[in-house]
Amino acid sequence: MKSPALIVRSHFSVGDAAPERQVLAWRERVSHMMDMPLSRAQLAQPFSAAIDRYAVGERVFTDSRTDPLTLVRSIARISTDNVRDFAFRIFLEGRVNVRAGSTGPRPGGRRDPPAPQRAMLALDMDQAVRMDVDACRVLTLFVPRTVVEATLPDAASIHGRLIDTSTSLASLLRAHMVGLSADVGAMGVGELDGALRVAGELFVAAFGKQAGLSGNARAAVRAAMFGQVRRYVDAHVEQPDLSSQMVLRELGLPRATLYRLFEHEGGIAAYISERKLRAAADEIARFPYLAVKDVAYAMGFNSASTFTRAFRRQYEMTPQDLRAHVLQMRRSVGGGA
Numbered sequence: 001m002k003s004p005a006l007i008v009r010s011h012f013s014v015g016d017a018a019p020e021r022q023v024l025a026w027r028e029r030v031s032h033m034m035d036m037p038l039s040r041a042q043l044a045q046p047f048s049a050a051i052d053r054y055a056v057g058e059r060v061f062t063d064s065r066t067d068p069l070t071l072v073r074s075i076a077r078i079s080t081d082n083v084r085d086f087a088f089r090i091f092l093e094g095r096v097n098v099r100a101g102s103t104g105p106r107p108g109g110r111r112d113p114p115a116p117q118r119a120m121l122a123l124d125m126d127q128a129v130r131m132d133v134d135a136c137r138v139l140t141l142f143v144p145r146t147v148v149e150a151t152l153p154d155a156a157s158i159h160g161r162l163i164d165t166s167t168s169l170a171s172l173l174r175a176h177m178v179g180l181s182a183d184v185g186a187m188g189v190g191e192l193d194g195a196l197r198v199a200g201e202l203f204v205a206a207f208g209k210q211a212g213l214s215g216n217a218r219a220a221v222r223a224a225m226f227g228q229v230r231r232y233v234d235a236h237v238e239q240p241d242l243s244s245q246m247v248l249r250e251l252g253l254p255r256a257t258l259y260r261l262f263e264h265e266g267g268i269a270a271y272i273s274e275r276k277l278r279a280a281a282d283e284i285a286r287f288p289y290l291a292v293k294d295v296a297y298a299m300g301f302n303s304a305s306t307f308t309r310a311f312r313r314q315y316e317m318t319p320q321d322l323r324a325h326v327l328q329m330r331r332s333v334g335g336g337a
Contacts, residue, residue, distance in 0.1 A: 007189050013050035023047035026066065033083045033125065035072045042069075054184055059196040060142040063181045065093075071131045075278070075315045076325040078126060079285030085142045086155065087123040088203040090165065090177050094136025096121065100129050100160020101274065101314070120170055122207045124159035128315065139177045143200040151204050153223040154230055157264065158207040169209065173202040211264070225253065226261050233272055237279045240300030244268040276300065277314045280307070281322060288323045295319065 012029055014022040026049040027036040051064035098121060123129055126145070148155045165174040180195050187195065212222055232251060236242050247268060248255060258268050265271040276299045283295055296307030311319050 005189070007187075007192055008053075008055040010053045011050070012053075014047060015050070019046040020044075022049070026069075030071065033073065033077075033081065035074060035077060037070055037072060052184075054192065056189060056193045056196055058144045058147075059193075059200065060140075061180065061184065061192075061196055061199075062140045062142075063137075063184075064140070065137045066133070067135050069133055071133065073123075073125065073127075073129050074317070075128050075281045076285070076317070076322050076329075078128065079282055079322070080326055080329045083125045084145045085125050086145060086148045086158075087125060088141045088143065088200075088207075089121045089123065090139045090174055091119050091121070092137045092139060092178070094134040094138075095119070096134070096136070097132040098129065098160055098162065099131075101127060118165040118174065120163040120165050120173070120203075120206070122158040122161050122203070124156050127156065127159045129160060139181055141177070141196065141199050141203065143203070147200060148204055151201075152208045154227045156230075157226065158211050161207055161210060161264075163206060163210050169202070169206045173199070173206055176202060222261065225257070229253070229258065229261060229268070233275050237272075237275050238298060240298070242272060242276070242300065244272065247272075273310065274314065277311055280311065280319070281315065284319055284322050285326050288326050292319045292323075 014025045014029075017025040020043075023038060023042050023045075026047060027038065029049075029051070030036055047067050049064070049066040049069075051062055054061045096119060145155075152158070163170045165171055176195075176199055180199065184192060228251060229247060232247060233242065236246075244258070244267075247253070248258060262268045262271050265274070280295050280299050283298075284290065284292075292308065293304035296304045299307070301307035301310070308318050308320075311317075311322075315322070317325075
């Protein structure tokens, strides 16, 4: 396989900005794929952050350090950009709270239990996520979606999964990434390309094993059934009567098996609801002038108010909020037109 012709390198630090501009400079730096909500307290104090980035072909490796922050990839942003890679992150320092599929803070300010120290996180950039991060150092590898999906069946199911890097395979991967971060500045293009490919293969193997999607015949059968159900749901997501009972009837799977397959997603009913809401969000993003009630009825909700409540629970915004955000982004891209 022919190696890419060059390494594209960059370094960015907020240290060059005035103290009152540092956190804003970092928010602007990550704005191409993540939103970064800020409190008044954060705006009023200095902020430390820096990142080194190395791109070889379609693979990107970054080494970043930041003060505590919150990063959000919302359904609105997903619906209006084309970032669809997988991001695999290793936290060398600091902890992270992850809410996959949701982007708002917990009611009452509650937080989920933080990931263990030395955690490894998989993110599907085609799905919503919120990360509340302590002061940290993070190594990140971006891998093309086609590469992950070619190896891992139903790759989207690893989104938001965490692995403690004290396990054997994850420990090997952590050592590989730490070594890469130490040597990357002196590597040639062929050497770095090979190291990033190996890292990507290790990440896919580790998360595939953790999700039960690889490793033996039983896992292969599980992955095949999981894929069958996901494809069926996506093919019929716009049918108002799509339900778990319909899936059971049409695919002939035992109820207990279907529940186990989607336990990580909160059950098959929750998965169907999430897919319907995502399809509705995509429809609103594509056609922002559609009436919300028309989208609601088309997706099988019995009223616009029921749909709006479900949408708000899933995305911490109303369908009308999404519409307004999409229209604002379109005006910004069009220069105010």
